[in-house]
Amino acid sequence: MTILEFTAIVAIVSFVAGLLGSLTGLGGGVVLVPLLTTLFHVDIRYAIGASLVSVIATSSGAAASYVKEGFSNIRIGMFLEIATTFGALLGAFLATRIPTSALAIIFGVVMIYSAFVSRKPRPRAQRSLPPDPLATRLRMNGSFPDAEGLRFYNVQNVPSGFSLMFGAGALSGLLGIGSGAVKVLAMDQAMRIPFKVSTTTSNFMIGVTAAASAGIYLSRGYIDPGLAMPVMLGVLAGSLLGSRILVKAETQSLRLVFSGVILVLGLQMLYKGFWGKI
Amino acid sequence: MQAAQATARPHSFQPQPWRDRRIEVMLGNLLRTGVLLSAAVVLCGAGIYLARHAHEPANYRVFRGEPSDLRTISGVLHSITHERGRSLIQLGLLLLIATPIARVVFSIVGFAIERDRMYVAFTLIVLAVLLYSLLGSGAGV
Numbered sequence: 001m002t003i004l005e006f007t008a009i010v011a012i013v014s015f016v017a018g019l020l021g022s023l024t025g026l027g028g029g030v031v032l033v034p035l036l037t038t039l040f041h042v043d044i045r046y047a048i049g050a051s052l053v054s055v056i057a058t059s060s061g062a063a064a065s066y067v068k069e070g071f072s073n074i075r076i077g078m079f080l081e082i083a084t085t086f087g088a089l090l091g092a093f094l095a096t097r098i099p100t101s102a103l104a105i106i107f108g109v110v111m112i113y114s115a116f117v118s119r120k121p122r123p124r125a126q127r128s129l130p131p132d133p134l135a136t137r138l139r140m141n142g143s144f145p146d147a148e149g150l151r152f153y154n155v156q157n158v159p160s161g162f163s164l165m166f167g168a169g170a171l172s173g174l175l176g177i178g179s180g181a182v183k184v185l186a187m188d189q190a191m192r193i194p195f196k197v198s199t200t201t202s203n204f205m206i207g208v209t210a211a212a213s214a215g216i217y218l219s220r221g222y223i224d225p226g227l228a229m230p231v232m233l234g235v236l237a238g239s240l241l242g243s244r245i246l247v248k249a250e251t252q253s254l255r256l257v258f259s260g261v262i263l264v265l266g267l268q269m270l271y272k273g274f275w276g277k278i
Numbered sequence: 279m280q281a282a283q284a285t286a287r288p289h290s291f292q293p294q295p296w297r298d299r300r301i302e303v304m305l306g307n308l309l310r311t312g313v314l315l316s317a318a319v320v321l322c323g324a325g326i327y328l329a330r331h332a333h334e335p336a337n338y339r340v341f342r343g344e345p346s347d348l349r350t351i352s353g354v355l356h357s358i359t360h361e362r363g364r365s366l367i368q369l370g371l372l373l374l375i376a377t378p379i380a381r382v383v384f385s386i387v388g389f390a391i392e393r394d395r396m397y398v399a400f401t402l403i404v405l406a407v408l409l410y411s412l413l414g415s416g417a418g419v
Contacts, residue, residue: 004332042339043340056378060312085404088411139394221343229323
């Protein structure tokens with residue numbers, strides 16, 4: 001394959017991944033690495049570097065439209081970013097030290113978990129939870145516009161949310177993904193943040209988390225301009241288009257299909273990791 | 279108005295950051311501008327890169343790591359004059375990495391305006407980690 005053909009095909013695949021990732025809210029990064037390694041036989045380290053770059057692009061690109069909606073909570077985001085950025089540093093250091101077969105196995109497990117989580121309905125946020133002393137001290141409780149007016153919420157379980165976020169950051173640095181599935185677990189399940197707030201806040205955090213491992217990836221030579229260019233441009237264009245044509249009615253079936261794709265790719269990564277084909 | 283709500287519900291509601299929503303909107307626009315700027319630089323680099331190397335074989339099967347002038351900020355800046363396509367793409371990617379960092383810097387200003395010392399401190403920690411990764415891990419020099 002010549003560089004021109006390679007660039008064009010990778011750009012198209014990345015565009016589709018970015019579009020589906022944005023439409024389903026599952027993110028495009030998680031399918032990119034397995035697609036690059038299996039379809040295009042790209043070394044997993046180059047694939048992770050390119051994917052990480054595209055994660056920053058989608059997070060920052062979507063931020064402007066999220067901000068206008070007024071759901072995101074910047075204090076929750078900034079506090080948890082302490083955990084995710086330290087985690088991302090650890091993950092990026094580990095990524096340069098552990099064998100690629102182990103990377104593939106961890107990747108497969110995370111994908112299967114993501115596919116599983118995306119099929120479960122998100123927990124309905126209970127109303128009027130009692131205020132948690134630590135969350136109140138950290139000024140995390142807030143409100144957001146709802147159909148019935150301003151809705152108030154009280155954040156719970158800050159320590160377990162913080163620890164889970166450290167894990168999410170480590171996975172992000174290790175695998176070059178946004179690790180949205182773990183962030184959802186931390187914010188929806190542990191901290192009981194209403195999902196409109198958690199989704200937009202998590203999007204804000206993903207860019208900062210990815211930037212924390214990007215420097216290490218760059219200095220280790222994981223970010224190849226020839227590969228990162230079509231991936232970043234394709235994913236960015238796809239996700240920007242996706243955020244404009246978001247049709248609520250059809251996302252449910254699309255989510256099911258996309259999570260099926262993630263599951264299959266995850267199993268494939270596991271297979272490749274265990275049988276040393278990577 | 280928000281201050282009145284805060285006193286009415288002392289435990290369940292803290293003022294939503296930031297009281298001045300203009301800061302938030304400004305941050306969102308900053309991020310979008312940064313991303314579009316970096317995409318434009320990457321696109322320019324892509325044009326030069328493809329014009330020169332379009333018909334060479336693509337091979338990413340074996341990991342070799344990038345040459346040193348594409349691995350560091352100063353290397354990228356120096357090599358732009360020599361080998362323009364790939365260096366220009368890398369410069370665009372550096373701009374992209376810089377956008378979330380710029381957001382963190384602006385957040386410090388936002389929290390300082392609100393006189394929220396605790397969150398100024400939290401944000402400084404996050405900034406320190408980001409700068410360490412970019413400058414301290416060997417990517418800076």
